[in-house]
Amino acid sequence: MWADLHIHTEYSCDSEAKIEEYVKQATAINLQMLCFTDHVDFNKNDYGYNHYNPEKFFEGYHRVKASCKNRIRLFAGIEFSEPHLYAEKLNQLSSDYPYDYIIGSIHWIGNLFPCQEVQNRFSAKEFYTLYWKEVLNTVKQGGFDALGHIDFPKRYYGEIYYTEAMMNEIFKYLLDKDMILEVNTSSLRKGNSRPMPGDELLKIYKANGGQYVTIGSDAHEVKDLGANIHIAKTLAEAFDLQEVVYESRKRIPVTY
Ligand SMILES: [Zn+2]
Numbered sequence: 096m097w098a099d100l101h102i103h104t105e106y107s108c109d110s111e112a113k114i115e116e117y118v119k120q121a122t123a124i125n126l127q128m129l130c131f132t133d134h135v136d137f138n139k140n141d142y143g144y145n146h147y148n149p150e151k152f153f154e155g156y157h158r159v160k161a162s163c164k165n166r167i168r169l170f171a172g173i174e175f176s177e178p179h180l181y182a183e184k185l186n187q188l189s190s191d192y193p194y195d196y197i198i199g200s201i202h203w204i205g206n207l208f209p210c211q212e213v214q215n216r217f218s219a220k221e222f223y224t225l226y227w228k229e230v231l232n233t234v235k236q237g238g239f240d241a242l243g244h245i246d247f248p249k250r251y252y253g254e255i256y257y258t259e260a261m262m263n264e265i266f267k268y269l270l271d272k273d274m275i276l277e278v279n280t281s282s283l284r285k286g287n288s289r290p291m292p293g294d295e296l297l298k299i300y301k302a303n304g305g306q307y308v309t310i311g312s313d314a315h316e317v318k319d320l321g322a323n324i325h326i327a328k329t330l331a332e333a334f335d336l337q338e339v340v341y342e343s344r345k346r347i348p349v350t351y
């Protein structure tokens with residue numbers, strides 16, 4: 096069974112891809128489970144600030160799902176940016192709409208995004224130090240199912256900096272709240288040799304009692320659906336982590 100649980104569609108500010116096109120592609124490449132996770136952003140610096148409309152998403156989603164029968168299993172999700180800063184909005188969305196799965200991601204640290212200009216101003220170590228504090232705050236708050244692309248700055252800096260003590264603390268809060276890690280393969284399309292996270296953080300996650308991961312391509316275009324998810328699957332297996340999907344906010348095995 097193959098699942099891709101991180102997919103952006105035309106309901107995200109930065110994608111024009113249609114749900115039905117993803118479903119067609121899933122059939123062509125033999126993917127059985129898809130979760131659409133459009134961006135929900137409330138940072139005013141973000142291009143997608145306040146762009147997401149759950150009514151429009153669910154209208155499109157239910158239309159395709161009805162025509163899809165049980166051929167391919169579709170799930171509804173969101174990728175919610177900086178959950179700890181907009182906890183009320185997240186609570187509202189997750190109680191008002193029947194999401195299966197919520198990814199919590201840190202994209203911004205205040206007005207800093209790891210673009211080229213920020214990379215010129217901050218060394219990788221400096222930026223990651225700020226970034227991990229924000230990740231810690233978000234796992235302390237919770238309210239989501241999986242932490243998205245945990246070493247996100249790697250996609251831009253091309254390298255990772257962390258301390259084991261900080262990672263232990265992050266994983267302790269993450270697991271205490273029954274949340275898990277996502278393995279996101281988009282870094283592989285940006286020239287990185289490993290997904291997010293790679294071996295070093297998965298090892299610490301496992302040592303802290305982590306048992307499960309979700310796997311997602313972070314596709315914004317149909318051609319990227321399922322890209323390199325076999326690499327993430329092999330990596331998860333190497334650390335004896337079970338791949339899961341979420342339905343109605345509950346974990347189910349991918350073999351389900
Ligand atoms: Zn993201």
Ligand SMILES: [Zn+2]
Nearest residue numbers: 101103174313
């Ligand atoms: Zn994403």
